[in-house]
Amino acid sequence: MKIDIILAGVGGQGILSIAATIGLAALKNDLYLKQAEVHGMSQRGGDVQSNLRLSDKPIHSDLIALGQADLIISVEPMEALRYLPYLAKDGWVITNDQPFKNIPNYPEMEDVLAELNKISQKIIINADQIARDLESPRSANMVILGAASPFLNMDYDSLEDAIRRQFGSKGEEVVDVNINAIRAGREFALKNK
Amino acid sequence: MQKLLLLGDEAIAQAAIDAGISGVYAYPGTPSTEITEYIQKSKVAKERNIKSTWSANEKTALEGALGMSYAGKRALACMKHVGLNVAADPFMNMAITGVNGGLVILVADDPSMHSSQDEQDSRYYGKFALMPTFEPSNQQEAYDIIRFAFEYSEKYEIPVLVRVTTRLAHSRSGVQLAPIRDENENSMPKNLRQFILLPANARVQYNKLIEKQTSFEKEAEESSFNQFIEGEDKSMGIVACGIGYNYLLENFPNGCPYPILKISQYPTPRHMVEKLYNSVDKIIVIEDGYPFVEEQIRGVLDNGKEVLGRLDGTLPRTGELNPDHVARAFGIDFYEGAPVPEIVKPRPPAMCVGCSHIDSYNALNEVMEKYGDGRVFSDIGCYTLGALPPFNAINSCVDMGASITMAKGAADAGLVPAVAVIGDSTFTHSGMTSLLDAINDNSPITVLILDNSTAGMTGGQTSSAFGKIEQICLGLGVDPEHLHVIRPLKKFHAENVEIIAKEVEYNGLSVIIPTRECIQTLNRRMRQRFKDKENKSK
Numbered sequence: 024m025k026i027d028i029i030l031a032g033v034g035g036q037g038i039l040s041i042a043a044t045i046g047l048a049a050l051k052n053d054l055y056l057k058q059a060e061v062h063g064m065s066q067r068g069g070d071v072q073s074n075l076r077l078s079d080k081p082i083h084s085d086l087i088a089l090g091q092a093d094l095i096i097s098v099e100p101m102e103a104l105r106y107l108p109y110l111a112k113d114g115w116v117i118t119n120d121q122p123f124k125n126i127p128n129y130p131e132m133e134d135v136l137a138e139l140n141k142i143s144q145k146i147i148i149n150a151d152q153i154a155r156d157l158e159s160p161r162s163a164n165m166v167i168l169g170a171a172s173p174f175l176n177m178d179y180d181s182l183e184d185a186i187r188r189q190f191g192s193k194g195e196e197v198v199d200v201n202i203n204a205i206r207a208g209r210e211f212a213l214k215n216k
Numbered sequence: 217m218q219k220l221l222l223l224g225d226e227a228i229a230q231a232a233i234d235a236g237i238s239g240v241y242a243y244p245g246t247p248s249t250e251i252t253e254y255i256q257k258s259k260v261a262k263e264r265n266i267k268s269t270w271s272a273n274e275k276t277a278l279e280g281a282l283g284m285s286y287a288g289k290r291a292l293a294c295m296k297h298v299g300l301n302v303a304a305d306p307f308m309n310m311a312i313t314g315v316n317g318g319l320v321i322l323v324a325d326d327p328s329m330h331s332s333q334d335e336q337d338s339r340y341y342g343k344f345a346l347m348p349t350f351e352p353s354n355q356q357e358a359y360d361i362i363r364f365a366f367e368y369s370e371k372y373e374i375p376v377l378v379r380v381t382t383r384l385a386h387s388r389s390g391v392q393l394a395p396i397r398d399e400n401e402n403s404m405p406k407n408l409r410q411f412i413l414l415p416a417n418a419r420v421q422y423n424k425l426i427e428k429q430t431s432f433e434k435e436a437e438e439s440s441f442n443q444f445i446e447g448e449d450k451s452m453g454i455v456a457c458g459i460g461y462n463y464l465l466e467n468f469p470n471g472c473p474y475p476i477l478k479i480s481q482y483p484t485p486r487h488m489v490e491k492l493y494n495s496v497d498k499i500i501v502i503e504d505g506y507p508f509v510e511e512q513i514r515g516v517l518d519n520g521k522e523v524l525g526r527l528d529g530t531l532p533r534t535g536e537l538n539p540d541h542v543a544r545a546f547g548i549d550f551y552e553g554a555p556v557p558e559i560v561k562p563r564p565p566a567m568c569v570g571c572s573h574i575d576s577y578n579a580l581n582e583v584m585e586k587y588g589d590g591r592v593f594s595d596i597g598c599y600t601l602g603a604l605p606p607f608n609a610i611n612s613c614v615d616m617g618a619s620i621t622m623a624k625g626a627a628d629a630g631l632v633p634a635v636a637v638i639g640d641s642t643f644t645h646s647g648m649t650s651l652l653d654a655i656n657d658n659s660p661i662t663v664l665i666l667d668n669s670t671a672g673m674t675g676g677q678t679s680s681a682f683g684k685i686e687q688i689c690l691g692l693g694v695d696p697e698h699l700h701v702i703r704p705l706k707k708f709h710a711e712n713v714e715i716i717a718k719e720v721e722y723n724g725l726s727v728i729i730p731t732r733e734c735i736q737t738l739n740r741r742m743r744q745r746f747k748d749k750e751n752k753s754k
């Protein structure tokens with residue numbers, strides 16, 4: 024088993040929380056893991072990505088090669104497009120459709136969606152709306168993780184288990200909010216894939 | 217023993233704790249910052265009372281580490297590559313004094329300049345100072361090397377340089393820990409004259425350093441971190457340094473047909489290189505950073521076997537290495553992915569909404585309009601982002617502290633008025649001496665010290681300047697009539713413009729200190745306070 028994931032977003036959107044959950048689940052499944060992160064200047068509202076690699080064999084490179092990513096998981100639609108050169112021919116793109124506009128020349132949303140729709144295998148989800156419907160607007164990232172979960176090649180229960188361990192110290196309520204979010208995202212993906 | 221999922225930086229920090237350090241001395245700088253932060257948060261480090269407060273700059277950090285080593289204890293010093301320029305004086309000379317307690321200098325290079333002004337390769341410094349140098353290929357090796365480096369340092373009474381690059385520093389992987397060692401007890405150096413680099417002593421010490429080189433070379437030849445891996449196909453031999461080794465293995469998942477020399481310990485193991493060189497038709501060198509080993513193998517004359525690498529374009533001359541570059545170097549065919557759609561726009565970093573620097577620049581820009589472009593010298597920090605639109609407010613960013621001295625030099629040349637803009641942490645890092653030069657000449661410049669009470673760019677570390685800037689300026693001799701503390705807020709805009717305008721017009725030295733906390737650290741503090749309150753009420 025080997026899976027290469029590019030997580031994408033804008034500095035401050037918290038893509039590393041998604042990586043942390045997948046990472047916890049991977050460790051429980053005794054997988055090898057490498058996760059390259061962006062720290063530093065770009066975190067000030069610039070484009071950021073993380074290369075997350077899981078495998079049952081030792082992993083060498085911290086970086087994913089061009090055309091090799093099985094998944095692009097993005098919390099922002101234009102940022103999903105930025106990493107298309109990394110997507111494998113049979114890869115999937117899972118992305119939020121809610122733009123984060125902190126540049127004056129952000130493209131027209133319909134152009135962004137048109138580009139996303141050209142991708143053959145994708146889940147485009149309004150994670151912000153789903154999170155708001157669950158009355159937990161801050162769990163949008165978990166909704167996106169849920170939408171990516173059918174493609175992770177990993178036992179789904181181990182993800183919920185990871186969330187329990189990750190948020191356990193913050194109380195039952197926080198755990199439930201995040202579990203509900205990941206379930207809602209997963210349900211959406213299973214229906215729309 | 218425990219296996220942890222750690223960033224390269226965290227593995228280094230954990231290794232230093234486990235190696236029995238009594239102090240870490242550092243100034244923040246991407247990609248090295250997380251090392252010290254990890255030690256600051258570590259429970260074991262707290263129990264052991266390991267010294268971990270931020271130093272004012274890299275030079276003071278390295279000197280602090282040397283002092284701790286003098287007194288017999290182990291110390292780690294950390295910095296980013298350009299920080300070693302600042303610390304170069306103690307760095308060069310501590311190779312000559314030698315050490316008592318183990319001393320390791322960790323320098324994180326930033327090829328591709330993700331967050332830096334240049335991509336200098338610290339291995340040259342190691343060679344320059346005649347210091348043993350290590351370059352781990354992965355997180356586990358980073359852990360193992362740091363532990364080993366402290367033993368090495370004490371065995372040969374020599375400071376040891378460990379060099380990593382951004383990718384290793386900021387990538388996470390499983391790391392197997394080894395048992396923690398005791399700290400050293402205090403002890404005096406065996407030779408109480410070794411640290412007195414008067415010429416007569418310095419010559420003796422320098423000769424000792426030269427004599428040690430033979431041992432360092434032998435250590436590198438026999439090191440388990442350097443490996444010779446046989447290969448069937450002798451048409452080519454590969455030298456892979458540090459993280460370059462990973463990119464190589466990534467491209468040969470079913471084993472590499474060519475012989476490989478993996479290098480993670482310097483001085484360059486000459487005999488291993490010779491063995492490879494003599495057994496193959498040509499050599500390719502894969503290294504992240506400058507063509508350091510490649511140049512050594514080519515030699516000045518470069519008239520031996522063919523050597524491929526960064527100098528001949530087999531690999532890019534500049535920038536960070538990656539698996540794609542290495543694949544192309546070997547002519548390996550791979551699917552290069554779909555292009556980035558044209559509509560995708562760059563998203564450069566920017567100052568945060570609510571950042572105090574924005575209000576400072578709005579006021580400064582209004583004042584400078586009548587003088588025209590090109591008069592504002594700046595420095596390194598979040599406020600450097602004032603170079604970007606819509607502000608276009610600054611004209612220089614060279615090295616920490618340079619804003620004030622460059623403004624002074626420009627004013628000396630007749631560019632009057634000239635303005636310097638510097639952050640609080642940068643001011644105490646290297647700006648105070650610059651200001652002194654300007655004060656002593658009563659240079660006609662206006663210095664804005666943007667005090668957001670933190671080192672913002674690197675993530676909000678405690679600033680050595682905290683609560684002290686006004687006093688420092690007065691102490692250095694700034695005329696109190698021309699020293700102002702202002703509040704960079706929209707509602708004070710008109711007032712601030714007036715003060716800045718008056719001082720820019722004044723034909724002498726003035727200092728203005730716009731003071732308001734960084735919005736990021738403020739938010740963090742508020743969240744923490746909220747959490748603490750919640751916990752209390754539980």
Ligand SMILES: Cc1ncc(C[n+]2csc(CCOP(=O)(O)OP(=O)(O)O)c2C)c(N)n1
Nearest residue numbers: 245596597598639640641642670671672673
């Ligand atoms: C010699 C050197 N050391 C460290 C750094 C890394 N560095 C860049 S900006 C910065 C913090 C600057 O803080 P401050 O001057 O207070 O400005 P702020 O970012 O808070 O606006 C640091 C530590 C560097 N570029 N050069």
